[in-house]
Amino acid sequence: MRAANDYPYYYLEAAKDLLDIPRAWSERGNSGLGEFKLNTLWAWPQNIFVGFLSNLGIKFNLILLIIIIFIVALAFFSIYKLLKYFKINKHGCLAGSLFYIFNTYIILLVDGGQIGIALAYAILPLVYLVSIKSFNGNSIDRIKAGILVGILGYFDFRFIYLFLLLVLAKLVYDFIFGSRNFKQIIVSFIVWGAVGLLMHFYWLLAFIEVRDLGLSASYLSSSQLKGFSFAGLKHAILFYQPHWYQNIFGQVAPVNRFFLIVPALAFFVPALTVNRKKLFWILVSLLSIIFIKGTNPPLGFLYTFAFETIPGFSLFRDPTKFFVLLAISYSVLIGFTFSKLNRKFLILIFIYLIFLLRPVYLGEMTGILGAYRNGHTYGEVQAKFEESGRVMWIPTRHPLGFSSPKNPVVELNDLVGRRPFAVGVVGKYETSNFLREADYMGDLLDISGIKYVVYPFPDERREKLGSDDLAYYHYFSKQLERQKWVSRKVNNYPINIFEVNTNPGKFFIAQNSIAVIGNDRIYSEFAESEFDLKNNALIFLEEHPGVGLPSGVPVYSNPNSQFDFTKLPQDRFIFPSDELKRDPDASGWWKREASDFIWMRDFLHEKYLLDNQDFTYGGGYAISEGSNELLFSSEKLSQGTLFLRALESNSGGFIEIYAGGSLIGRTNTLTTDDNTITQKITGFGQIEDSIYEYRDSAFRWHEIGELGANSIIIKTQGELNIINAFVVVSKNEIVKVALSRENVNQNIQELLSQVKTEASIDILSESPTHYKLRLSGLKKPSMLVFAENYDARWLLNGEKSYKVYSLLNGFYVNKDGDYDLYYTPQRYVDMGSVVAGLVILFLSIRTYNRLGYKRSLNQ
Known part of the structure; x- marks a missing residue:
């Protein structure tokens, strides 16, 4: 059994299930709670291939072997054709091709199971070659180039960006040397773009409509670049993948001195006999080396600059993707080198490469190319x-x-x-x-x-x-x-x-629903009681405001709450953390996001002996330790009364807000509350249980004063001040946001229910994006819970869901009957699939007829 972390073993039923239409939502892979899949849907053709062979009865080990052989063959053919185009002799072509298919980067791609990237690596030289030749070709040449660009995107859509970088570098280089064939170039780009994009229309249409790829904000943040910049300058120059050979993410291997011969072979002869062709690939290799090392010195700021300013560059938070461009340029340069050497050196380069890659045949690899301990046991369980x-x-x-x-x-x-x-x-x-x-x-x-x-x-x-x-x-x-x-x-x-013990399945009915203004310590109510969580759907209103509530759902609020801003829409909230960096700047302020909850809670525990479990209205934490001053501007800061949500604790102090040079309000964040929160870590062996006590803290709303400017100055004093959000409200809205004790319940025990529903759910039909359900025996309005990750784009009979338990989808239902649950982005995927299918059919027929016409002329 062969597999890797990024390409796990597909057992027969899972492999057969891959033969399916493209799905915007899926439980496949490691996404058992369901996940929006648009950001990887470009790889759907790869799944179809595995699913098709599996349905023919071919075992996964053999399928994987077929794919690996195809990668090696395609890479060799692709780079060989490119080297031949540069009139490199047979020995040089063979030497450069051997390097391209036997290097640490492509081997770790295959071993780590990054099959899509390996396929894109294999075909990229061919795509580049056919594309630059199409500049001087006819329409059918441009269409073939466009088809190859589309196929490249099927393997890894990010590689289209690398392809365009390489082509643009070529065009700029040729322009410097006098090439001015603008009309042909523009027409070629239009044809490539039209063909390639239409081949991917099955997911691009959905992206155009929903404007979301499902990527977290941190994915596009430059603050993470340092953590992904594994390669140093030596790794890049020596073409030494920084994780060679154990392929453990984050564990950077020291450079092996035996790899010094690689750059020597690449640069020695071309540098001595430089010409226009060689100079271009020398420049590409140097640019690739700068990018491969990411933010590491020297010139590390260039990668950060490109990431933040060049459109699309944020796709490459992992700089090692640029090893692909270095592999192509080194292969071309090595080809030029061996064109000048005796053919006997070809045998030496082959022996040298085999020596460098000895962990492969010595059984030291840790993925697809290695053997797993207890591998047979996994098949048995x-x-x-x-x-x-x-x-x-x-x-x-x-x-x-x-x-x-x-x-x-x-x-x-x-x-x-x-x-x-x-x-x-x-x-x-x-x-x-x-x-x-x-x-x-x-x-x-x-x-x-x-x-x-x-x-x-x-x-x-x-x-x-x-x-x-x-x-x-x-x-x-x-x-x-x-x-x-x-x-x-x-x-x-x-x-x-x-x-x-129990498992209610993908759907269940919670007969009782409760909306909560406050934190989620309410879960502890279910630990030592007869209350059953699945019978009590919880909606936490401060997690994301403006969700609205169905009529009749009771609201629980903490006794200390004075204001209720949960009815305001999300866009009314102003989060200072949006303008801060993760590390303190000159102002002394820094931030963490809501997704940093575990880190943030531990920070409060360790440094201030505080505990906090409050929600953040979908925003982050703006943090000031000590006396600091922050100038903050926002278009949402307008005429009205300014409210501030800040942490009150034993380590607080006060916060002052200035506008136009005048103090508009001051609020106290220091409390003498001595409530304690206890946590336990269970020991093991000779280590006893550890009990920790922390002082409780809470985020509360404070009325600051009248505001009439878009810019304010925030001044803090005290050990710790944390601001979550600002809101500006009109005088008429102040009455509405004041919490009415008549409309909320402050005793959670009175709201929880022990009554189990007698209603039943029948699934009439199901697919990953569409379910038909029948409810019967419903005695009262209840919450139908769809036990997959919450996504507001799931609709039940056209009605939106509520986020229950901060995790799942909940639909408020009040009668028996048939219900239709549908994931709305799938509609656009289906429409786009029809367009993409027709385009591929048309291009196939047109290309076949044109080739047939050419054969007839030749005859």
């Missing part, structure tokens, strides 16, 4: 998953881990980023401890449809395990087995599998 339900892997799914449409995979590392699971984490190092420490975890696993929890022994090839690590693994396994939510252990070491 699939029989242990007898019942339907999601399977949670700790911490991530093993590459050989079982998955099927009946038992989709969720990963603990993904769940820990979801709010209801994150609040159960104690500290920030042992993030899996929420399974042990959160006393309501059984309820969360239940509503999430998780039936099995799998805790495999770590891969010793990729992790150095000491005696403490081994002891922790076995103790944590025993601790899991003792949890109340475990019904039985169905498999032992080395793949511990635990079955969860």
Whole structure:
């Protein structure tokens, strides 16, 4: 059995399921709770290929072998054709081609399971060659180039950007040397773009309509570049992939001095006999070297500048993608070098490459090209998953881990980023401890449809395990087995599998619904009581404001709350954190996002002995430690009364707001509240349980004063001040945002229900993006919960959902009958698929007829 982290083993049922139309939403892969898939839907043709062969009865190991052979053959053919175009002799073409298919970058792509990138790497030289030749060709040449650009996008859409960079570099270079063939170039770009984009119209139309790829804000932030800049200058020059050869993300290998010959072969002869062709590829290689090292010195600022200013460059938060351009340029330059050397040197380069890549044939690789310990065991345990339900892997799914449409995979590392699971984490190092420490975890696993929890022994090839690590693994396994939510252990070491007590399935009905103004400590109410979480749908209004509520849903509020801004739309809120960086600037202010909840909570614990579990209205934290001043401007700061949401704690002080040089308001953030929050970390072995106590803190709204400017100055004093949001309201709105005690309940026990619904749900038909349901036995208006990740684009009979439990989709229903649940972006994917299919059919017929016409002329 062969697999890798980025290309896990497909068991038969999961592999057959890949033969499907493109889906905007899917549970496949490691997305068992469902996920918006538009950002990877360009790779749908790859899934179709695997699914088609699997439905023919071909096993996954053989399919994988076919793909790898195809990658090697395509890469060799592609680069050989390019080298031949430059009139490099046969020995030079062979030497350059050998380097292109036998180097650390492409081998780690294949070993790590990055098959799409490997395919794009393989075809890119051919796409470049056919495209630049089409500048002086006819319409059919341009169409063929456009088709290849589209295929390149099927492998990895980001490589179209790399292709365009290479072509534009060529055009700028030729322009400097006098080429002025603008008309042909413009026509070629139009044809490539039209053909390539129409071939991808099956997902591009949906993107145009929904304006969302499902990427987090952090994905496009330049603050993460340093963490992804693994390669140094030496790695780039020596063409030494920084993770060679163990391929462990983040573990940078020292440069091997034997790779010094690679740049020597590339630059020695071309530098001595430089001409126009050689100079271009020397310049491309130098530019690639600068980009490969990312933000590392020297000239690291150039990558940050390009990332922040050049449109589309933010696709490359991982700079090692530029190894592709360096591979092409080095291959061309090595080809030129060996054109001047004796053919005997060709044998030496082959032996040299084999020597450099010895970890491959010595069995030291850790992915597809290596062998897994206990590999056969993973194939055997699939029989242990007898019942339907999601399977949670700790911490991530093993590459050989079982998955099927009946038992989709969720990963603990993904769940820990979801709010209801994150609040159960104690500290920030042992993030899996929420399974042990959160006393309501059984309820969360239940509503999430998780039936099995799998805790495999770590891969010793990729992790150095000491005696403490081994002891922790076995103790944590025993601790899991003792949890109340475990019904039985169905498999032992080395793949511990635990079955969860209950599992309501993909749909269930919560007869009772509660809207909460405040934090989610309410979960603890379900731990030691007879209340069942799945019978009580919780909507947290301060998580995202302006959601509205169905009539009749009671509201619970913390007794200390004075204002209710949850009815205002999201765009009325002003978040100072949007204008700050993650590290303190000259003003002394810095920020964290709502997604940094675990980090932020641990920061408060460790530095200030404070605890906080409040929501942030969808914004972040603007943090000031000590006396600081911040100039803040926003178009939303307008005429009206200014309200501020800030943290009140024992470490606070006060916040002053100035506008136009005058003080408009001052608020106190220092409290003497001595309420304590207790947390426990369970010990193991000789280590006893650890009990921690923290002072409680809370975000509260403060009325500041009248505002009439778009710019304010924020001054703070005290150990710690944190601002979440501003809101400006008119005099008429002040009455509306004042919390009315008559409309809320401050005793949660009075709102929770023990009554279980007698209603039933029949699934009449289902696909990943469309379900037809029949409800019967509904006695009162209730919440129909769709147990997949919340997405507002799911509609039930045209009605929107509510985010329940900060995780799932909830639809308020009040009668029996048939219901239609549909994921709306799929409509555009279906329409785009028809267009893309017709375009591909038309291009195929036109190209075939034109080639047939040419053959007739020749005859």
